[in-house]
Amino acid sequence: MKRKKNKFNPKLKAFTLPELLVVLVIIGILILLALPELMPLVTRAHSLEAKNALKMVHTLEKTHFYEYSKYSDDLEAIGFEAQKLVGEQGGSAKYEIEIIEYSVNSFKARATSIVDFDGDGQFNVWEVDQDGNILEVVKD
Numbered sequence: 001m002k003r004k005k006n007k008f009n010p011k012l013k014a015f016t017l018p019e020l021l022v023v024l025v026i027i028g029i030l031i032l033l034a035l036p037e038l039m040p041l042v043t044r045a046h047s048l049e050a051k052n053a054l055k056m057v058h059t060l061e062k063t064h065f066y067e068y069s070k071y072s073d074d075l076e077a078i079g080f081e082a083q084k085l086v087g088e089q090g091g092s093a094k095y096e097i098e099i100i101e102y103s104v105n106s107f108k109a110r111a112t113s114i115v116d117f118d119g120d121g122q123f124n125v126w127e128v129d130q131d132g133n134i135l136e137v138v139k140d
Contacts, residue, residue: 043117043140047124050095050111054128056080057097057109061130071107071130073099085114095126106130113140 060078061071072078075097084091094115101108106129113124117140124140 039118043124046094046113046115046117047126047136049093050113050124050126051134053082053095053097054109054111054126054134055132057099058128058130058132061107061109065130070104071102073102073107075099087114095124100127110137116140 057075057078057080060080064070064072064078075082080097082097083093085093085096095111095113097109097111099107100110108130109128111126116123120140122138122140124136125138126134127137128134
């Protein structure tokens with residue numbers, strides 16, 4: 001009677017735990033070296049949220065002005081619905097939007113960051129006026 005050859009090989013070629021740990025440590029070091037270079041890109045990407053929200057406020061304020069011949073100080077009155085903020089509200093928005101100045105012929109809205117993107121203690125602030133000029137007031 002012939003014996004069947006066992007096709008199961010108990011020794012598989014694989015990486016050992018120390019080899020995997022060395023690779024993970026090297027990847028971690030590379031990430032730490034690249035992180036300072038990437039932080040300005042992250043901040044710039046987050047600032048798009050502020051710019052888009054302020055453009056929307058400007059458009060809604062202009063519409064309100066054309067309809068009522070005056071600007072408004074109330075975001076709800078112009079139809080702006082702010083996203084829920086990160087943290088306490090459980091949302092994803094990183095900027096708080098508010099109207100800081102208004103009169104019959106002008107307004108100024110502000111987007112203030114609630115997150116310190118680069119950990120330097122400064123919070124990013126953007127503003128828009130009735131002419132649609134978006135300006136970064138405080139850089140992060």
